[in-house]
Amino acid sequence: MTFLVALFYVQYYGSWTTTQTDIVKTFISTIGSTSWFNIQKSYYYQDTPTSSKVNTTGPLTLGSTTTDNYSYGSQLTGSNIPRIIHNRIKSGELENDLQGIYLLLSSSDGKENYSSNASFCTNYCGYHSAFSVESSRYIYGFIGNPQESIGSCSVYNHLVSPNGDVGVDAMLSPMAHEIVEAMSDPLLDAWLDSKGSENADK
Template identity: 35%
Template sequence: MKIKRYLLATCFVCLLSAGAARAASEGSGAPTIIPHKTNPNEDALTAGSTGVMSPPITYHGGLVMGTPTVYLIWYGNWNQGNGSDTSGGQAIIRDFIYGLNNSSYYQINASYGTATGMVNRSSAEYVDHYSQGSRLTDTAVQTVVRNAIASGKLGPPDVNGVYFVLTSSDVSERSGFCTKYCGWHTASTIAGTNIKYAFVGNANRCLSACAAQTVGPNGNAGVDGMVSVIAHELEESNTDPDPVSGWADSRGAENGDKCAWTFGANPQGPANAQYNMTLPAISGGSRNYLVQRNLDVNSKCYVDYATKQQ
């Protein structure tokens, strides 16, 4: 497995005052749109002799989600039939969200109280063929989400939803995909509802920055790289939906940030196609994934919460 250099993350959210934590109720005003972005070289912060990541994560009094429903928005062209932009790539991501539900990995998130360790996957999806072009801005990503919700194809606006904009590898995100981050999440009032959404770009665009390996356990390096970033953004959306009013450390790092790009001690499989978890697939059977660890409420990174495997 490629060893990444760990640099301290640029803190995109530290300008938010901890004292500005919002009430847990919904619709309490439009949050400022400051996406929480994942640096490709993010973290990990220093772990002490007890394995506790420093500084520890704490609760800031704001919203924490219960069981999130994941909505997939496929942006660009996911049926190019080559590289990573294939229906096979989409199937990997669908299977991953399906397999996360109540997994011993996602149970790490259940340690935060109201989060349950459960994940719903909406079978309703939305396809957007370049309505905002192939060079997106943060605002354009929000427009994609707004249009997807307005279409009605994803059902009514879902306050418990996390809407993922997933781009094909010919699409860039101009605020820094591949150079400053691999994904981000935020929340905004859309259709009168507090909507949580995330951007995760196709890692095939920049494997050296946004994928941990060059082949991947499913033979699709770009998408195999994306699933780890999707896990990261989903976990953070779950425990800190309005950054940073939920769970974050004193520097603004959320749970996913503090274990980013670490995969535990026991990845298996051949070089460049390693995996650290096996999850059930939609059509039966299972798939292997290499997914970054996640932080529990006691500020320790785990890959499996049932066995407490770090």
Template identity: 30%
Template sequence: MGPVLSSTPIKIYLVWYGHWSPSQKLLIKDFILSISTPPPKHKPNSKPVSTVSDWWRTVSLYTDQTGANVSRTLLVAGEYADTAYSHGKQLTRLSIQQVISNAVKSAPLPVDHKNGIYLVLTADDVAVQDFCRAVCGFHYFTFPSMVGYTLPYAWIGNSAKQCPEVCSYPFAVPGYMGGGGPGALKSPNGDVGVDGMISVIAHELAELSTNPLVNAWYAGEDPTAPTEIGDLCEGLYGTGGGGGYIGQVMRDRQGRTFNMLGRRGRRFLVQWVWSPVLKACAGPNSLD
């Protein structure tokens, strides 16, 4: 009974908490901007390769009560670098809202009620409440008592130094599966922490867009603990996945794994999401 993010474009405001290299920032932004990048023209006699914009097509199938679809256009509308760790290196869910408050009240980022979402991305030396133990990322909305406004937001952490086998799977796997050795897949861009983050970012963007105020698209009877369109497809990245098998994915000549292409030739491995049409987990290829 709630809204989806149907206004075009969806404006994403990034809060870089801690220290990030320029290449890490560019990789994450390239993924986000790939959502709105039209698929490249296929060369004659070549096999089409799925793109990030193809994947988002599943998310855009969701509508509100008026029939308006989730927007297919996303842009990075603003960025704020909190390199001073304004709230320390151990954050709670509430202090993440204070990080957003700091970003909007000191005016680096605007307050965007209409179609803005705020992503707090924490560096690999920042511990967050329930990180690794229960979550790799989450989304909610800010409380007026904390921020002054109700704004949809998500947090995603870089797990490279804390729990890559949990939050950057399958680029790192638990010890009983071989640790970081033969059981792990090579990440598409050579950065296990950020490549793992990108799949979680995709997961949270899909759920934020279809359930921004936690009263729209979710399964189950409890909106305070919803099962959403990304949760239903945890661990699935390709056709035939299930039971601990991620599914069929592609490999380049260096053995790096991916399941979709982005802008500037980027490659990404991103989990599937639940399709309201197929009533099943879906990736780009499953829509063809």
């Protein structure tokens, strides 16, 4: 399974300003027209080894967005992320779209542990996965704001950044990373090299 086009739904978790959400909105709305994203267009879906190849084309489109004022507190676990997203889908704040990709973006005071031995800003800056509710399967990603541990997920811009918000700007690179991987390897069983790396890991 590979996404040829992508409609993204964003769940802002925690404390976000309008200026910060505007940075994310602009980024998602424009990255699909960049030369960098053209690399993604070389990936394709193929039913069988002899069937026609259908390449990723884009565009990337931002769908509905919503905010969550710490419904699970500021310390999240990996199992919290799908629940938060699905709660907003059930409430109608996010569209129910099995062909869409949902991103949960946490604010700088949020912490997240995917498991007992893997945590945000220590082992990763973001990730993507999938979860199922009954017969429905959803693709999602998590990216946190690393402002409190800026050296972990931002190599260069520790004091200044292009949009004047070091933490949110530091989220954009892992966001791009997880976006293209969620498109080319949404169920973690598609585009991997011989070492198990996805396309954005290279």
